[in-house]
Amino acid sequence: MLISRGVGTIRTLQKLCKNETQIQNVRNSHGWNYRVGPPPPPKFIQVGAEIIQGFAWWWVLWHLWTEPGHIFGEFEYPDPSKWTDEELGIPAC
Known part of the structure; x- marks a missing residue:
């Protein structure tokens, strides 16, 4: 039963495809x-x-060369060695 359905479906699809190519x-x-x-x-x-x-x-390359701040930011990166224990969240002993 399933095999006969499959063959019928294939034939129907072949007819549809043939009609589509003719129309196109x-x-x-x-x-x-x-x-x-x-x-x-x-x-x-x-x-x-x-x-x-x-x-x-x-x-693009000219502006990366002359204005890198647009990509990397326009600020100095802070020095982590100058941060206090309080800023780092380390409790006082």
Whole structure:
């Protein structure tokens, strides 16, 4: 019983899939790339993307070099050796 249901389901799915591919071929809404990559973009797009990426990395690295306080904070780290026992929570003996 279960086997016959499975075969019927597979046949139904095959019919549905066949109909979908036929409908999609008729519409021609977009190109289909099965196991093949899309065509490469034009040369000016590649060059423009490289320029924009280069500028973005320059911007980030330049600001990390000149203004590290934005990342690491703009304060002096306190010297732990100068903290008192009370500040550390150590009870007095």
